[in-house]
Amino acid sequence: MSAILKAPLTVEFPFTRSLGPIQSAFLTGLRERVILGVRTGDGRTLVPPVEYDPVTAEEIRELVEVAPTGTVTTWAWNHAPRRGQPLATPFAWVLVKLDGADTGLLHALDASGPDAVRTGMRVRVRWAEERSGAITDIACFEPYGGEAAEAEPEGHSGEFDDPITGIVAPARLDYTYSPGRAQTGYINALVERRAVGERCPACRKVYVPPRGACPTCGVATAEQVEVGPGGTVTTFCIVNIKAAHTANLDIEVPYVYGHIALDGADLALHGRIAGIPYDQVRMGLRVEPVWTEGARYPDHYRPTGEPDAEYDTFKELT
Numbered sequence: 001m002s003a004i005l006k007a008p009l010t011v012e013f014p015f016t017r018s019l020g021p022i023q024s025a026f027l028t029g030l031r032e033r034v035i036l037g038v039r040t041g042d043g044r045t046l047v048p049p050v051e052y053d054p055v056t057a058e059e060i061r062e063l064v065e066v067a068p069t070g071t072v073t074t075w076a077w078n079h080a081p082r083r084g085q086p087l088a089t090p091f092a093w094v095l096v097k098l099d100g101a102d103t104g105l106l107h108a109l110d111a112s113g114p115d116a117v118r119t120g121m122r123v124r125v126r127w128a129e130e131r132s133g134a135i136t137d138i139a140c141f142e143p144y145g146g147e148a149a150e151a152e153p154e155g156h157s158g159e160f161d162d163p164i165t166g167i168v169a170p171a172r173l174d175y176t177y178s179p180g181r182a183q184t185g186y187i188n189a190l191v192e193r194r195a196v197g198e199r200c201p202a203c204r205k206v207y208v209p210p211r212g213a214c215p216t217c218g219v220a221t222a223e224q225v226e227v228g229p230g231g232t233v234t235t236f237c238i239v240n241i242k243a244a245h246t247a248n249l250d251i252e253v254p255y256v257y258g259h260i261a262l263d264g265a266d267l268a269l270h271g272r273i274a275g276i277p278y279d280q281v282r283m284g285l286r287v288e289p290v291w292t293e294g295a296r297y298p299d300h301y302r303p304t305g306e307p308d309a310e311y312d313t314f315k316e317l318t
């Protein structure tokens with residue numbers, strides 16, 4: 001039994017959103033070193049601002065400016081900052097009630113250690129040197145010796161030259177993925193360009209790729225079974241949307257993605273179908289894998305030229 005595989009996996013995409021008038025004013029204000037909140041119908045000041053009153057659900061339009069100083073209302077020490085966090089050295093996550101605000105703004109506090117942080121401490125904004133209209137325009141908070149200002153939030157038009165109307169927020173998850181025992185066997189076999197599934201000891205179905213258990217019977221699978229290399233297209237779709245930002249999926253549209261039941265498997269896997277005009281792909285088409293040099297899985301499947309499979313032979317294999 002070979003070692004269980006594991007590898008780093010990163011899932012990331014840029015999330016583009018438009019801001020609307022309130023968030024636009026808030027982020028543009030940060031660029032200009034102005035912190036804006038909103039005033040609700042009952043006179044509370046919310047920072048960061050929201051578009052709708054969280055109590056009454058009424059739309060909020062009144063913008064007010066609050067002070068760049070405030071009080072820590074709660075905090076947590078971050079021992080090991082991760083990529084993309086506000087500070088590269090250990091810091092405190094803090095909720096800061098800015099002078100003039102009634103709610104807390106979540107941000108980072110630059111402090112020498114957890115002993116230097118306490119609820120109730122006074123802090124002020126440290127502005128980023130280069131500001132673009134983002135929450136990161138506040139580089140962090142820092143301890144501040146000054147007294148709590150009796151700040152009454154001042155009305156603000158929210159109007160700026162060249163307002164920020166949209167942002168791109170990159171979303172990223174990076175973690176270590178282990179496929180487990182069964183898929184490790186599957187992946188190791190792919191290195192030798194073989195497809196290996198596992199058979200359920202109860203219903204005798206062969207799962208490819210194997211997940212280690214039969215989802216129908218609820219029992220572990222262990223018996224390895226080699227399947228393929230040929231297979232039958234059980235269903236398919238025509239893809240008309242080009243994959244953007246993905247270096248290894250640079251395929252001209254339209255192309256066909258299908259479910260392929262490899263010979264001997266009781267479950268279809270999916271793969272791209274090529275080597276045939278996209279509008280001639282059909283259920284029952286017999287295909288075989290096409291490998292490219294150095295690849296770890298088939299690049300696509302192409303027709304073998306055999307007669308189509310009878311529907312009854314694959315109708316259960318979706």
Ligand SMILES: [Zn+2]
Pocket residue numbers: 200201202203204205214215216217218
């Ligand atoms: Zn089973």
